[in-house]
Amino acid sequence: MASQSTATESTPGASPWRPLWPADNTRNDAGTEPIIQSNISLASLFDLSSRRTTAIPNGALQNDSSTISVTWQDLWVSAVDNKRKRKSIICGLNGFAQPGRVLAIMGPSGCGKSTLLDALAGRLASNVKQTGKILINGLEQKLAFGTSAYVTQDDVLITTLTVKEAVCYSAQLQLPDTMSWSEKKERALDTIREMGLEGVMDTRIGGWSSKGISGGQKRRVSICTEILTRPKLLFLDEPTSGLDSAAAYHVMSRIISLAKREGMTVVGAIHQPSSEVFHLFHGLCLLAYGKTVFFGQPNEAILFFASNGFVCPHMSNPSDYFLRIINKDFDKDEGEQHQQHKYDIEAQPTTNTTQAIEILTTSFELSGYSIRVSENIEKLRFMGGVSVKKFDQPSFLNQCFVLTKRSFVNNLTCPEIWATTGCASLYTLLLE
Numbered sequence: 001m002a003s004q005s006t007a008t009e010s011t012p013g014a015s016p017w018r019p020l021w022p023a024d025n026t027r028n029d030a031g032t033e034p035i036i037q038s039n040i041s042l043a044s045l046f047d048l049s050s051r052r053t054t055a056i057p058n059g060a061l062q063n064d065s066s067t068i069s070v071t072w073q074d075l076w077v078s079a080v081d082n083k084r085k086r087k088s089i090i091c092g093l094n095g096f097a098q099p100g101r102v103l104a105i106m107g108p109s110g111c112g113k114s115t116l117l118d119a120l121a122g123r124l125a126s127n128v129k130q131t132g133k134i135l136i137n138g139l140e141q142k143l144a145f146g147t148s149a150y151v152t153q154d155d156v157l158i159t160t161l162t163v164k165e166a167v168c169y170s171a172q173l174q175l176p177d178t179m180s181w182s183e184k185k186e187r188a189l190d191t192i193r194e195m196g197l198e199g200v201m202d203t204r205i206g207g208w209s210s211k212g213i214s215g216g217q218k219r220r221v222s223i224c225t226e227i228l229t230r231p232k233l234l235f236l237d238e239p240t241s242g243l244d245s246a247a248a249y250h251v252m253s254r255i256i257s258l259a260k261r262e263g264m265t266v267v268g269a270i271h272q273p274s275s276e277v278f279h280l281f282h283g284l285c286l287l288a289y290g291k292t293v294f295f296g297q298p299n300e301a302i303l304f305f306a307s308n309g310f311v312c313p314h315m316s317n318p319s320d321y322f323l324r325i326i327n328k329d330f331d332k333d334e335g336e337q338h339q340q341h342k343y344d345i346e347a348q349p350t351t352n353t354t355q356a357i358e359i360l361t362t363s364f365e366l367s368g369y370s371i372r373v374s375e376n377i378e379k380l381r382f383m384g385g386v387s388v389k390k391f392d393q394p395s396f397l398n399q400c401f402v403l404t405k406r407s408f409v410n411n412l413t414c415p416e417i418w419a420t421t422g423c424a425s426l427y428t429l430l431l432e
């Protein structure tokens, strides 16, 4: 198993960083030799004798202050529910995210994907309790300004602005004063193009009172405003929700290219990606009700499920299949479940969803995949603690100026304000 991870390591650019996962699930970083996933020996992955810490030559691997690796060990998050009982939301998770790679967190609704993202980003609600160790570049440190960005599940956008205005104001508010206005504008326009929004650049975002761009386009505007600064660590909560499959593929592939190009570490909670998008990810963290079902490369998940009797049918979407196996929200009708799983689980025809989750989580804990996660966490820790370099922010005066201007434009173009002040006709005149 150790030789498998070594074989797939490579060095992007001049960075001393050596990724623990390949940049592409089928090719190596040079894009030439395919990495033949089917050659992974299951026996070797499940061989407990391979439990050892890989020796790292002194100085061969180092964390770098311009990139961010994140590791989490024995991470628990719990909250007090309405009946004043504390319940665990995530239970003893281990994992890692590394520069230039995209880690997808998947699982049924309510399994703790957003909670894991929030814990890693240090933005958990005040009523929850967290234990365990989260290390940033091998150190327990807070993320400095501008080093990370978080695209939340809900789009928070000013509805009266156009797409171009929203992204340009965001660029002025976030990019440092060392960049000229034309450079900031160029970055904003590049990002808009990258997210395929060129065609609606001058369309108003719109809200409940006036229809503007579509929900999927709003999602992409939210991503634009967060990736403008090229953060070293990017959290995405459901980046593809509301997007059609083609748009989801393009958005994810562009985020992946950006991650590789900029050495960005990306962690995203993803709901049911298409087969094509699923195979784009470098890493997969599959959760079920707070526990890890699988953590590793997406192709290996198919092998892992198969080795436990859950063979993904030929030509079907692996993520659909995995989620169907581990979603017990609709488990009430036992008879129906048995019928459904008879079709899915040839090896264990009477298994229901709760048992399926138990089989998978226990099997994962004992597997070589879990050992490899621990080894990789250790590797990242051994690379030495490095503080993350702070990103320059624009001056306070500059921010005040941009915010005032944005607020003025917002008020000027907000029909409700003109209507309430009785100046509707003047507003129409101005717009014309």
Ligand SMILES: Nc1ncnc2c1ncn2[C@@H]1O[C@H](COP(=O)(O)OP(=O)(O)OP(=O)(O)O)[C@@H](O)[C@H]1O
Binding pocket: 079, 080, 081, 089, 107, 108, 109, 110, 111, 112, 113, 114, 115, 116, 125, 127, 128, 269
């Ligand atoms: N601050 C909190 N207080 C109480 N319960 C919480 C809190 N945050 C999350 N939970 C609960 O934890 C569970 C997991 O929530 P979370 O939002 O992480 O799930 P998710 O996997 O992201 O779901 P979805 O895919 O539907 O967004 C839910 O049952 C939720 O109600």
